[in-house]
Amino acid sequence: MEHKNFDMKIFTPSQIVKELDKYIIGQTEAKRAVAIALRNRWRRQQVKDVLREEIMPNNIILIGPTGVGKTEIARRLAKLSQAPFVKVEASKFTEIGYVGRDVESMVRDLIEVGVNLVKSEKAVEVQAKAEEMADERVLDLLIPPVKKTQTTAVVKDGEEQPANGEETEAYQNQKTREWMRLKLKKGEMDEKMIEFDSQAQSSIGMQVLGPFGMDDMGINIQEIMGNIMPKKRKKRKTTVKEARQILAQEEMQKLIDMEAVQKEAIERVENSGMIFIDEIDKVAGGGKGQGPDVSREGVQRDLLPIVEGSNVNTKYGVVKTDHILFIASGAFHVSKPSDLIPELQGRFPIRVELNSLSEEDFVQILTTPQNALLKQYNALLETEGVKLEFSKDGIKEIARIATEVNEQVENIGARRLHTILTTLLDEILFDVPDKIPSDKVKIDAKFVKGKLEKIVKDRDLSKYIL
Ligand SMILES: Nc1ncnc2c1ncn2[C@@H]1O[C@H](COP(=O)(O)OP(=O)(O)OP(=O)(O)O)[C@@H](O)[C@H]1O
Ligand SMILES: [Mg+2]
Numbered sequence: 001m002e003h004k005n006f007d008m009k010i011f012t013p014s015q016i017v018k019e020l021d022k023y024i025i026g027q028t029e030a031k032r033a034v035a036i037a038l039r040n041r042w043r044r045q046q047v048k049d050v051l052r053e054e055i056m057p058n059n060i061i062l063i064g065p066t067g068v069g070k071t072e073i074a075r076r077l078a079k080l081s082q083a084p085f086v087k088v089e090a091s092k093f094t095e096i097g098y099v100g101r102d103v104e105s106m107v108r109d110l111i112e113v114g115v116n117l118v119k120s121e122k123a124v125e126v127q128a129k130a131e132e133m134a135d136e137r138v139l140d141l142l143i144p145p146v147k148k149t150q151t152t153a154v155v156k157d158g159e160e161q162p163a164n165g166e167e168t169e170a171y172q173n174q175k176t177r178e179w180m181r182l183k184l185k186k187g188e189m190d191e192k193m194i195e196f197d198s199q200a201q202s203s204i205g206m207q208v209l210g211p212f213g214m215d216d217m218g219i220n221i222q223e224i225m226g227n228i229m230p231k232k233r234k235k236r237k238t239t240v241k242e243a244r245q246i247l248a249q250e251e252m253q254k255l256i257d258m259e260a261v262q263k264e265a266i267e268r269v270e271n272s273g274m275i276f277i278d279e280i281d282k283v284a285g286g287g288k289g290q291g292p293d294v295s296r297e298g299v300q301r302d303l304l305p306i307v308e309g310s311n312v313n314t315k316y317g318v319v320k321t322d323h324i325l326f327i328a329s330g331a332f333h334v335s336k337p338s339d340l341i342p343e344l345q346g347r348f349p350i351r352v353e354l355n356s357l358s359e360e361d362f363v364q365i366l367t368t369p370q371n372a373l374l375k376q377y378n379a380l381l382e383t384e385g386v387k388l389e390f391s392k393d394g395i396k397e398i399a400r401i402a403t404e405v406n407e408q409v410e411n412i413g414a415r416r417l418h419t420i421l422t423t424l425l426d427e428i429l430f431d432v433p434d435k436i437p438s439d440k441v442k443i444d445a446k447f448v449k450g451k452l453e454k455i456v457k458d459r460d461l462s463k464y465i466l
Contacts, residue, residue: 013039016080023076023371024069025364026355033060033352034077037325041272044323056322059307059347061280061337062329064354067413070329074276077327083272084114084265090328091282093299103302107312107319110273114265115316119256126255127248133255134247135184138240141196142189143177146170190241197233198246262316273324277303281330284339300341307347357413362399365414373417377425385438388428393445398424401452405466408459419466424451 011019016035017028024031037058044055062070071087078085086109093103146169183189238246283296283303306312309322328348337351357365366374367390374395378388402416428441455461 010042011035011039011080016077019080020073020076023369024072025361025368026357027069027073030062030064030069030073030352030354033058033350034073034327037327037350038077038081041323041325045271053322057325058350059326060328060350060352061348062327062352062354063332063337064329065331065333065356065411065413067411067415068354068357069414070354071276071278074274074327074329078274078276081272081274082117083274084110084117084269085274085276086110086113087276087278089278089282090299090303091279093302094283094296103299103306104312106275106277107269107306107321107324108314110275110324111265111269111314111316111319114269114273115262118261118265118268119258122256122261123252126252130251130255131244131248133251134244135181137196137247137251138184138194138244139177139180141194142180143173146173184240184244187241190239192240193237194240194243195235195237196243196247198236199233199250266317266319269324270320271323275324275326277326277328279330280328280340281332281335284330284332284335284337297341300344304341304343304347307344356411359396359399359403362402362414362417363395366395366398366417373421377421381428381432381441384433386428386432386436387440388425389440389442391442391444394443394448397445397448401448401456404456405462409463409466416466420452423455423465424448427451 013032013035016038017031020031020035037060040055040058044052047055062073064070074087075085086106088106088109180189236243236246283299285296306321307326309320311318311320326348337345337348340348366372374388374390381388398417398420402420405420406412406416424443428436452466455465
């Protein structure tokens with residue numbers, strides 16, 4: 001296989017940490033570990049063939065209480081690396097409905113993500129071309145092209161005939177087309193109604209066939225059926241604006257070479273795919289899970305070959321899992337990583353503990369990340385012309401209450417901030433815009449105390465509300 005970086009942005013470990021810092025407060029150790037793991041995959045791809053195959057991914061177990069950023073770190077990491085990423089809950093494989101459902105489905109989900117990822121990249125590449133072709137189709141409908149039928153008749157006559165009628169027509173037609181094309185591009189035709197053929201692939205019946213598990217067997221029903229069933233042409237009438245969009249989509253589908261997309265997706269998944277296995281602690285330790293037959297250890301045994309590296313059949317072809325990066329995570333309250341079967345432990349050489357979050361962390365989480373909660377609420381209310389002004393002591397009070405409730409009721413980490421803020425802002429969110437039409441709303445410590453103190457003091461109340 002050739003070296004390939006898939007044109008993705010290659011971050012150094014410290015850059016990766018810096019990027020993660022934009023969203024996640026603290027947890028430096030975990031950020032470092034995932035940064036190294038990610039960079040190591042790129043490094044591996046630069047290594048010469050023989051040795052490259054020997055270099056195994058740095059699978060990681062993130063250990064830490066609930067709501068401290070485990071999933072968030074993995075999610076952001078995947079976004080950052082533009083790698084195919086899926087998240088599964090290990091415990092779901094022990095559930096009743098999943099008995100017999102093979103663990104390999106996670107790889108199938110991953111390739112699905114990979115195909116979509118590559119496809120949307122290709123779509124961007126061909127977009128301009130597709131739009132142009134769509135416009136030509138629209139132009140064909142608006143100004144039907146002149147058919148050249150009797151060209152021979154024209155030349156026959158030796159006499160000087162200044163541009164016979166037909167050619168003038170063709171020339172005129174060309175001019176009109178150019179003029180119309182300009183109008184189209186300017187959006188001046190947007191509102192006009194137009195009728196056109198759209199090639200909607202018939203999809204009736206597919207869903208009916210779906211649940212038989214053909215997909216799980218790695219057979220592409222859609223493709224088989226799609227080839228048997230004729231492409232359905234449907235007459236549609238829409239505005240020119242919408243027609244341009246629909247036709248551009250159609251042209252795009254034609255321009256994208258799906259075979260190449262699938263091939264690249266497989267390569268991408270094999271070399272840079274990431275599977276995040278949440279709640280791995282729930283399958284640690286022997287004994288029975290909730291399901292009747294599937295023991296936790298059974299799930300671990302099922303996981304093992306995939307993590308170790310095996311070939312999984314998918315509808316796009318065989319996917320080798322050897323170099324997929326696995327990040328597992330769990331609170332490990334009851335069980336410990338050492339309760340996992342040794343083979344599986346060996347496949348997750350890196351263990352990182354995440355810290356519980358402090359009051360000071362909460363202040364940071366509320367305010368600094370790019371998607372910080374306070375920024376989110378502010379953006380929501382700004383749409384109504386209302387500005388929330390959180391004072392320093394107000395923010396501190398929210399953080400203090402979050403910490404207190406976490407200690408007294410149950411520690412759910414940063415998730416507590418969500419529940420507290422919804423309660424705190426409930427009235428404002430309801431009263432805008434009727435009672436608070438457009439204004440600044442100051443939220444200081446007094447306001448926060450006023451709204452929340454009673455609930456916090458009452459343990460039962462806070463159990464239900466916060
Ligand atoms: N360190 C942090 N910095 C910023 N936001 C955080 C942090 N920790 C948690 N959050 C926020 O709290 C929420 C829950 O975090 P996350 O999903 O990462 O929890 P988790 O550690 O995976 O918990 P669980 O064990 O329950 O799955 C998310 O909205 C996340 O943005
Ligand atoms: Mg999680």
